[in-house]
Structures are given as C-alpha cells and as structure tokens.
Amino acid sequence: MLVSGDIIRIEKHHLLNITGEVPLDPHAPKGISGLFVVVKTSMSGGGMNFDGPYPNGHRVYCEKINDKDIKVDFYQSGCFIVMIEDIEPIGRIELRYQ
Numbered sequence: 001m002l003v004s005g006d007i008i009r010i011e012k013h014h015l016l017n018i019t020g021e022v023p024l025d026p027h028a029p030k031g032i033s034g035l036f037v038v039v040k041t042s043m044s045g046g047g048m049n050f051d052g053p054y055p056n057g058h059r060v061y062c063e064k065i066n067d068k069d070i071k072v073d074f075y076q077s078g079c080f081i082v083m084i085e086d087i088e089p090i091g092r093i094e095l096r097y098q
Helices: none
Strands: 006-010 034-044 047-049 052-054 057-064 067-075
Touching: none
Parallel strands: none
Antiparallel strands: 006 034, 034 057, 047 052, 057 067
C-alpha cells in the first residue's frame, strides 16, 4: 500500500477522482497524467448498499509534482469504481509542512 511521500506515475488509463469530484469520464484526461506525490492516505469509504455492508478501502490522496493545484485521489483496496490496485511507488520524498 502507498504511504505519504511516495512518488507515483499516473497514466491516462487510471481511474481517478480529480479535485475530489468524480468526473463524467473518470479516466485521467490529457494533462492529468504524470508524476504525483502521495500527500495523505486513509481507510475510508465503506457503507451500506442493497447487499449489505461493504468495508472501508485504502484511499490515496495525491498532488501533481509540477502543479500542486491538480489533486487526485483513488482507492487501492475495497469495492470501489475508482481504484488503482497495482500501482507501485517509483520514488520517495520527505514531506514537510509549515
């Protein structure tokens, strides 16, 4: 599972939430793909549906490295549409907040 500080490559075929909202076509549009840093992770999103409860998933929040205004999030586990299960970090950065 990804952790804060991991650097990942988002590709055009990945399913994402962009700036916290699910777009009509959740495939990464041109310009969104590239290098991102993981800024936060959480176990969240679980709830109830007609079949009963479903568990939380590992949610990953990222910012584009060369444009901090572009934010995406996705799940790495659980039962969600917006998931990227097979993504691996390609680097690591130390995050510092002031």
